[in-house]
Amino acid sequence: MEQPVQTETWKARSLEELIRILHQIFAEDKVSVDEVQALMESYESNPEEWLQYAKFDQYRYTRNLVDSGNGKFNLMILCWGEGHGSSIHDHTDSHCFMKILQGNLKETLFEWPEKKGNGEMTRKSERVLRENQCAYINDSIGLHRVENISHTEPAVSLHLYSPPFDTCNTFDQRTGHKHKVTMTFYSQFGERTVC
C-alpha cells in the first residue's frame, strides 16, 4: 500500500455495507491504510449483525472468518473470553487492522528482538482500545500482544489482514526466541470448522 491518490471519507452503516465497501477499495491497485482504518472505525458495532460469527471457546480466543475478500484480504471476528490473550506475534509482512466490536482489548507493542535474541524483549507502549476504535499494525511498526484483561467481560474484535496469511511467528517475551505457528479458523462464514 502506498500513499493514496485520493482518500474518500466512508461511512459504513452496517457490517454488510462495510464488507461491500472493502471489496470496492481492495479492487483498486492502490489502497490507503488511512482510508481503510477510517472506514473500519466508521462502522458502529451492532451485535445483531455479527453475533452469528461470534463463537467463543472456553479455553482460548477464537478466530472466525467472515469474508475472504476475493483473495485480497481476510476479514475475521475474534472472540476473547475473560483473561484470554494472544502471544507476542508478527504479521508476516501484511497489514493488520483491528477494530473493537465489544468490550476492551489491551494492545502492548514490542520492538523486534535482536538477531541473536537472548534477553527480555523491549516493550514499546501499551494502550487499551475501546469499543469501535480501530488500531493498525504491520511488521515495520513492530510486534504486539493483544489481550482481554477483563475478568468479567468478554471482548469481540473485527480484524482485517491484507494480504491474507495463515502462518506467523510467536515470540517468547523473556528471550526473544521466535517460533513459527500456523493459525486456524474456529469457524468460517458462521459455520464451526472441525479439524
Add this chain to the structure above:
Amino acid sequence: LPAGLSQWFPALEVLDVSGTGLTEMGTELLSLPCLHTLLAKNNRLGGPGSLPKGLEQAPLARSLRVLNLSGNRFSEVPPALLQLRGLRSLSLGGNRLHGIPPDIQELHSLEFLYLGGNFITAIPPELAKLPSLRYLVLCDNKIQSIPPQLAQLHSLRSLSLHNNLLTYLPREILNLVHLDELSLRGNPLVVRFVRDLTYNPPSLQELAGRTIKTRNVPYAPSDLPESLVRYLSLASNCPNPKCGGVYFDSCVRQIKFVDFCGKYRLPLMHYLCSPECSSPYSSASQSSTSQSESDSEDEASVAAHRMQKVLLG
C-alpha cells in the same frame, strides 16, 4: 432479589442479575428447583447475606451448574458456596480474595474455575482433589508458588498463571499430559540457571537405603522391621537420566530450565540426589553452558510430547 420470584417463575433455569447493584441474594433463590445457571457479576455482593442461609438443603445445591460472581466484593469464598455440590463452573474473577479455602475440594463436579484478578497468595494442595477440573484460571494474583500436587489434576486442559509472583514451577507440572494451554507471562521466572546450594547431607539411614536399592541387595519383609520395609519402598529415582541413583529424603532443590518444545525455558524445581547430579559446570552466574543445555534437551524431548501448546511470553 424480588420477593415472590419463585412463585412467578417456578420453572426458571437461567437467572441473570448482573449489574443490578445487588448486595445480597436471599431466600428467594432457595425455592427455584430448576435453576442451573446464576449470573450475578458486577454487583456489590461480598458481605454477609450474599448467599442465602439454608443452601445445603435447597434444591439449588444439586441443580446449580454455573455460578458467576465475578466483579463483586468477595474477600473470601463464602462457605455457603461450597454447598453447591452440583456446580460445574464457578467464576469469582475480579473480587478481593486473599486465598482459596481447602474445602474447595467439596465442589467435586467442578470443571471450570476462574479466580483471576484477585489477591490470592497461595494455592492449597486440596485444589488438586477436583477430579474433573479442566480449566483453571489464576492469572493476575499474587501467587508465589504452585504446589506440586497440582499435577494430580489429570483432566486439566488449560492453566492460566500469568501475572503472578512465580519464580519457578514444580517439576511435576510435566505430568499434566492433557494440558494444551499454559500461560506464564508476567512472572519473575528465573531466566538464568540458579543453583540452590542448601543441601542437607543424607542420614546414615538414607545412605544405607540408597546402597540397598542401587546394588539390588535382596531383602524380605521378614528380614527387616516393617517401618524400614516401608522406607525402602519410598525410594525415588534421581531425575538425572545419567545417574540412575535413588534418593529418599535428602535432595537438592535446584532450579533447572526445561525447553518445552525446544523453544523456551521454564525454571523447574528438580529434586536431585546430590549436587554432583546436576550438570557439571563451574560458575552459575554467567551464561548457561552447552552442557546444561544438553541436559535440558533430554527433559525437553520428554516434555515436548506432553506440552503441546504453551502460551509463554
